[in-house]
């Protein structure tokens with residue numbers, strides 16, 4: 001992982017080396033390209049890494065969220081709670097089942113939905129919400145025990161959106177998505193996340209019946225087990241054996257599969273996860289130290305006491321009016337000095353689709369977080385000197 005001080009620093013970037021390339025080429029040369037052993041190998045390795053009994057790999061993180069919402073039983077007429085600060089897909093996955101979204105506010109210093117934010121949203125849902133999707137924003141989580149306890153008292157299924165949290169750990173024990181606080185965890189393996197699979201997603205669960213259902217929903221719900229067929233006559237040959245071509249579909253499902261090509265890359269990347277996380281944590285710590293010299297004009301997002309993140313993003317909070325500038329201007333100036341930044345995220349409740357559906361919501365924590373947040377470059381190939389360069393560019397463009 002060598003330094004890239006002279007080049008443009010994007011806010012995030014994957015890291016692929018020769019061993020990753022060899023793993024993919026091996027599948028291309030020797031096949032099968034899909035529905036083969038790399039899928040099972042990847043699932044077993046991912047489940048081991050998280051410490052959960054089942055990991056179901058699929059096409060992307062959005063598909064993982066959709067599958068988890070379906071497996072949770074969400075459908076038209078239901079309501080699910082989603083924090084307003086997240087990527088579009090968390091809310092959209094709920095809508096794909098026909099259920100409605102009730103947006104929760106977040107803590108303005110972390111972007112995380114607090115137990116009080118959850119209770120407020122639950123009240124606004126008319127106490128009808130059937131599921132809640134806590135988002136492990138920036139790989140952090142806070143008060144998951146209280147969130148899970150409230151959800152359990154109200155009969156809500158917890159689906160953890162862990163797309164930012166691969167490699168994060170709870171300080172007590174375990175990891176986001178391991179099932180201690182959720183029925184389902186969902187992960188994304190998009191190149192900007194902790195590891196890259198091109199596109200890829202994973203659902204985790206400790207419920208083996210739900211794992212079976214998730215695998216059915218991922219693959220057209222094609223039932224090849226004669227014991228499960230309803231039309232046994234159509235499925236049976238003259239000699240009494242199952243017809244070799246026969247399968248049944250008893251529910252509507254999807255093709256959300258990941259290929260063996262993707263899973264070979266995912267497996268190879270999973271072996272590198274610990275090294276990536278170590279590098280990201282050391283870069284984040286270096287940012288923390290260097291930003292302390294900017295006299296509070298740029299503050300790191302508040303650290304949770306419950307976990308340690310894998311820092312797939314390195315977000316800071318900037319009081320733009322106080323700094324005498326606007327965010328777009330700062331982003332452009334940073335870009336001109338070779339520093340890429342991004343805003344994660346515009347509150348999803350503000351998207352025109354959702355405004356049209358639910359009107360303008362008053363979520364002051366989400367608005368405050370959104371008005372200040374900026375993600376600075378962080379990725380495994382960066383070096384401390386790159387961090388210094390980003391901090392210098394910030395200092396120059398914030399007036400000293």
Ligand SMILES: *Cc1c(COP(=O)(O)O)cnc(C)c1O
Nearest residue numbers: 060061062087089163188189190
């Ligand atoms: C990336 C992301 C997703 C969607 O994952 P894709 O693999 O891009 O479909 C969902 N939720 C969050 C919080 C994400 O960061």
